[in-house]
Amino acid sequence: xGVIQFKNVGKVFGPKESGFVALKDINLEIxxxxxxxxxxxxxxxxxxxxxxxxxxxxxxxGAVMVDGTPIKRPGPNRAVVFQQFALFPWKSxxxxxxxxxxxxxxxxxxxxxxxxxxxxxxxLEPYAEHFPHQLSGGMQQRVAIARAYVLDPDVLLMDExxxxxxxxxxxxxxxxxxxxxxxxxRTVLFITHAVEEAVYLADRVVIMTRAPGRIKEVLDIxxxxxxxxxxxxxxxxxxxxxxxxxxxxxxxxxxxxEEKADQHA
Amino acid sequence: MSRxxxxxxxxxxxxxxxxxxxxxxxxxxxxxxxxxxxxxxxxLIHVSGRGYGGGDLLLHAYNSLRLVVMGFxxxxxxxxxxxxxxxxxxxxxxxxxxxxxIIRPIPPLAWIPLAILWLGLGDAAKILVIWFxxxxxxxxxxxxGVRNIDRPVIEAAYMLGMPRMRFVTEVLVPGASPMMFTGLxxxxxxxxxxxxxxxxxxxxxxxxxxxxxxxxxxxxGMILVGxxxxxxxxxxxxxxxxxxxxxxxxxxxAALAAKG
Numbered sequence: 001x002g003v004i005q006f007k008n009v010g011k012v013f014g015p016k017e018s019g020f021v022a023l024k025d026i027n028l029e030i031x032x033x034x035x036x037x038x039x040x041x042x043x044x045x046x047x048x049x050x051x052x053x054x055x056x057x058x059x060x061x062g063a064v065m066v067d068g069t070p071i072k073r074p075g076p077n078r079a080v081v082f083q084q085f086a087l088f089p090w091k092s093x094x095x096x097x098x099x100x101x102x103x104x105x106x107x108x109x110x111x112x113x114x115x116x117x118x119x120x121x122x123x124l125e126p127y128a129e130h131f132p133h134q135l136s137g138g139m140q141q142r143v144a145i146a147r148a149y150v151l152d153p154d155v156l157l158m159d160e161x162x163x164x165x166x167x168x169x170x171x172x173x174x175x176x177x178x179x180x181x182x183x184x185x186r187t188v189l190f191i192t193h194a195v196e197e198a199v200y201l202a203d204r205v206v207i208m209t210r211a212p213g214r215i216k217e218v219l220d221i222x223x224x225x226x227x228x229x230x231x232x233x234x235x236x237x238x239x240x241x242x243x244x245x246x247x248x249x250x251x252x253x254x255x256x257x258e259e260k261a262d263q264h265a
Numbered sequence: 266m267s268r269x270x271x272x273x274x275x276x277x278x279x280x281x282x283x284x285x286x287x288x289x290x291x292x293x294x295x296x297x298x299x300x301x302x303x304x305x306x307x308x309l310i311h312v313s314g315r316g317y318g319g320g321d322l323l324l325h326a327y328n329s330l331r332l333v334v335m336g337f338x339x340x341x342x343x344x345x346x347x348x349x350x351x352x353x354x355x356x357x358x359x360x361x362x363x364x365x366x367i368i369r370p371i372p373p374l375a376w377i378p379l380a381i382l383w384l385g386l387g388d389a390a391k392i393l394v395i396w397f398x399x400x401x402x403x404x405x406x407x408x409x410g411v412r413n414i415d416r417p418v419i420e421a422a423y424m425l426g427m428p429r430m431r432f433v434t435e436v437l438v439p440g441a442s443p444m445m446f447t448g449l450x451x452x453x454x455x456x457x458x459x460x461x462x463x464x465x466x467x468x469x470x471x472x473x474x475x476x477x478x479x480x481x482x483x484x485x486g487m488i489l490v491g492x493x494x495x496x497x498x499x500x501x502x503x504x505x506x507x508x509x510x511x512x513x514x515x516x517x518x519a520a521l522a523a524k525g
Contacts, residue, residue: 056420074423086417090439090516099435100425131516151425 001067002154002187004030004053010061011048021212022048026062028206028215030187037190037202039252041259045213046191050157053189054080066155076100079148083160085140087132087147094119094128097147104151118150121180138169145177149184156186162197171236174200195252196240205248207255217255221248300486305493308479308486317487318478320470326494328470329460332388333502336395337456343396344403344452345445349437351404352411365404373398373459377466386467391460398459399452406448410441443517446510453506457499472498 009026022045055074203222228244287293288301384390464473479487
């Protein structure tokens, strides 16, 4: 299972009365195996949302829960994929993926078969003995995704995972993620500022306001994806060409632009 | 690489030739001020054979090397864990750093009189002073190395449920190791500097003792031999440390090789 709940969540950095209010009154429930993307202007607290689920930060008000249990600290049932990959540079690709399983005391034979499977799935087999520095950004992020997926987590948290990649690599990785998510569905919380990415990947898109971050709108993508049969198109550019896709994208853009206009008014 | 080595040899040869010219051939520098190659050679034979200043060259060199290695290793054993602790825990840093701020500006050599007063002219005083000289850079660079580890890498370790001991051995230590080794190189240099100084002040054996006695005997050839021996040992120990570093940080050299 992997149900994420935000209940009246507020986060203040610094002293409670005078500090920076990053999040206010966040209420959100993400169903098991649902893919939710959060978009919003920079500094709106979307990464803070993810960090609360990861357990890197704790909420000032309210509660963040996974399967009904409030989160206190990080743990391998909530695997994180970071924007800057955050691989261990001193470990080979294999060892980077292995370390989480070792920490869970998984027996060696099982570790080997699980790592072999994920290396195969992510097309990383030839690079098992490479060090991260020897790989391109896209390959490094594949390793990071493999490292998260191999743990068989309840929840996958992705913090602008493709933000540091070039445009072409980004598209390949987006398609890859869709393929992966179909084979092996997970609850995913995906942070991005790229609107297309959110619409293409997510079942629901959450739009946040400028600081203090609140939820402005939640758009249901899954029903439209199903109704318009997006999944029959294999390539991302074909999906992005569909009228229903363009419509949703524009809708989100307008909503985000209002946020920026508000700021200057 | 071989080209570089060849150029290096040529340079040394030229310096040797100039040395020969200005001392033996043209006598620009009188031998009372700076020894000729021949005088240096005879001093080397002297100290290696009959011995000088209480022992032969091997005995002196062995004693100096032994003290440096002991002080240095002792400094690593104590300094690296303390640096890791300070890098890791803000509380430990807050507790220990003020002491460091006071002690740091004191040159290690200034501790020699106190060390001799406490422990006499034997090995213990020298090890103490070397330890002191080598300790500070080990701690500070290990500390900085830990602080330099990318925050997301640390968070990734948390996320992966790393047990405490494994977190230290597989994240903190390798993450800090590039700067840690910079610190250890500084420590090693400081160890040699301090050792020679401490032996100059007072010792029964050691290369510093050779230098000190040779100075009193107005024996420039022997002074040069002593200096040369320190240089060679310093180079050899630095080289050994470099080899250890290359071994421990093979992931880093692999990274450098990949970048070309």
